[in-house]
Amino acid sequence: MSIARLTFVWSAASNFNRRYRMVIHTSDFESEEIRSLALFSSLDDARFSMLMRGAYVQNLPPMIDLITEGDKSDFLHVLISGSVELFANWNDHETTMAVLRPTSTFILAATIRQARYLMSARTLEKSRIVLVPSEDVSAMFDLAPDFARAVVTELAICYRANIMTTKNLKLRSSLERLANHLLAERKLAGDTQSFELGIEKRRLASSLGMTPENLSRAFRQLKPYGVAIDGSRVIIADPSDLEGLAKPADLIDEPCLK
Amino acid sequence: MSIARLTFVWSAASNFNRRYRMVIHTSDFESEEIRSLALFSSLDDARFSMLMRGAYVQNLPPMIDLITEGDKSDFLHVLISGSVELFANWNDHETTMAVLRPTSTFILAATIRQARYLMSARTLEKSRIVLVPSEDVSAMFDLAPDFARAVVTELAICYRANIMTTKNLKLRSSLERLANHLLAERKLAGDTQSFELGIEKRRLASSLGMTPENLSRAFRQLKPYGVAIDGSRVIIADPSDLEGLAKPADLIDEPCLK
DNA sequence: CGTCGAATTGACCGCGATCAAGGAAGGTGG
DNA sequence: CCACCTTCCTTGATCGCGGTCAATTCGACG
Structure with a gap:
């Protein structure tokens, strides 16, 4: 692997869409992180370099629009650090579809279909994102059978995650959704007694399909179940x-079953 | 193609799961219908036959359980005629996730991941379903690059359909969901003045995320917008x-954008 | 004609949204 | 360092969408 060669580009497209682009001819550090992704780990060095040749990294501040629903898909996105919100709009309403954390890919389906995005995306924190041109992904799909399998696996995981989201929305009340979310976050944090929410409450509310006001009240309703809130820190006694209230279920909550 | 050789098998497994199995060494009629699917159309005759060798057809009465959520995935299912409901349960609640019509595949994601089903499925009408062993699909994926591409395309379509469902649920009221559903059905029927619902109202209600009672009232609320109901027939003046009420949106309602 | 499940209708209630006001936290500039 | 602003969160009051329960009607089928 060669030493990183960085090029800094200011795209004056718009205030909301200014981009700090860094063309990487594969930086050692970046590559390791991207390579470790299930999606790319099957590629040999030569092919991985080939795929990264047209890719570039964006180093972005918070609250930058990455993609807008309705636009045409051009790049597969890979989140390396920070966090990204996927959201959707209709009739002046907005809802959070998901909040992504590293390391994960997004808009793979649109890339494959070469169709318009169904969701918009923005950074929530300072984030580092790799963009791989859609046609390169497509070409590699045909070139490397293992990569094809990795792509379809990744997509199947995303699909199943979405099915779980739908079940969660349709089968549970908002209080139950919150309770299960907290249990899942707790597990993610390593079953510690307390953990950080790691997301603004209003976004959490939207991603759980409720209003901020309702979330606030829901937290209080959970007090009898040993849930205490201190700012963005949650303590579960x-x-x-x-769990008696939440009744977590493998087929809705278990991320490994995606 | 050889003439169909049919074998009739009665599996006495359970009352709810009795199966009328017909092993097909490729019937002409069936094959044409299956071949015409985007998923299989890229395969040459030899490979298509190979894939169908281990497959068999089920000819099923209404209300037969096909798969149960939590079970291990064994077969890719293809609906040839009739209709199938995908549904999910949690804590004694049940919800309709989708109603499938010919010709479509289902549980492709579980097949790929070789994971447990996230949804259950049952026939709604007398239906004809082809089952293709998961390992055969998997083998063909590696063998035929075109098939691999067809699989990933099919899966991307399903993924995007699901995203649309989630947006529909989170961004719209139940009345708006119904209005858009009716407009979509109308278009599907060829923009005729009236059309059949083609599904029990209680299932429609569940698939729209509402109760039968609420659906009943929603229909009446649509009267001022020129919607009349006669049994299972809908007339839109x-x-x-x-559309003024429904505000249909490409990125939620347009099936071709899946 | 009788039976059973589905659909409708009515009465009621509760979950969750909306509107409005009041804190708490963090950032900026004097 | 503090006044001020902005933004998010919280809390209260109220409303309405949609769910629940119960009774009735409708319709398919034997």
Whole structure:
């Protein structure tokens, strides 16, 4: 691997869409992180370099629009650090579809279909994102069978995650959704007694399909179940207590079953 | 193509799961219908036969459980005629996730991941379903690059359909969902003045995320917009009138954008 | 004609949204 | 360092969408 050669480009497109672009001819650090993704790990060095040749990194501040629903898909996105919100609009309403954390890919389906985005995306924190041209992904799909399999696996995982989201929305009340979310976050944090929400409450509310006001009240409703809130820190006294209410289910909540 | 050789098998597994199996060494009629699917159309005759060798057809009465969520995925399912409901359960609640019509595949994602089903499925009408062993699909994926591409395309379509469902649920009221559903059905029927619902109202209600009672009232609320109901027949006087309420959007309602 | 499930209708209630006001936290400039 | 602003969060009051329960009607089928 060669040493990183960085080029800095200011695109004056718009205030909301200014981009700090860094063309990488594969930086060592970046590559390791991207390579470790299931999607790319099957590629040999030569092919991985080939795929990264047309790719570039964006180093972005918070609240930058990455993509807008309705636009044509050009790049597969890979989130390396920071966090990204996927959201959608209709009739002056907006809803959070998902909040992504590293390391994950997004808009793979639109890339494959070469169709318009169904969702918009923006950074929530300072983030580092790799963009791989759609045609390169497509070409590699035909060239490397292992990569084809990795792509279809990745997509199947995303699909199943979405099915879980739909089940969550249709089968549970907002209080139950919150309770299960907290249990899932707790597990993610390593079953510690307290953990950070890691996301603004209003976005959490939207991603759970509720209003900020309702979320606030829902937190209080969870007090009898041993849930305490201190700013963005959540303390769960006894998880089994909360599980009685939440009734977590593998086929809705278990991320490894995606 | 050889003439169909049919074998009739009665599996006495359970009352709810009795199966009328017909092993097909490729019937002409069936094959044409399956071949015409985007998923299989890229395969040459030899490979298509190979894929169908281990497959068999089920000829099923209404209300037969096909798969149960949580079970391990064994077969890719293809609906040839009739209709199939995908549904999910949690905590004694049940919800309709989708109603499928010919010709379409289902549980492709579970097949690929070789994971447990996230949804259950049952026939709604007398239906004809082809089952292709998961390992055969998997083998053909590696063998035929065109098939691999067809699989990933099919999956991307399903993924995007699901994103649309989520947007529909989170961004619209139940009345708006119904209005848009009616407009979509009308278009599907060829923009005729009246059309059949083609599904029990209670299932329609569930698939729209509402109760049967609420659906009943929603229909009446649509009366001022020129919507009349006669049994399972819907008459829309002036679609543009209804569109004023529904505000249909490409990125939620347009099936071709999947 | 009788039966059973589905659909409708009515009465009621609760979840969650909306509107409005009041804090708390963090950032900026004097 | 503090006054001020902005933004998010919280809390209260109220409203309406949609769910629940119950009774009735409708319709398919034997």
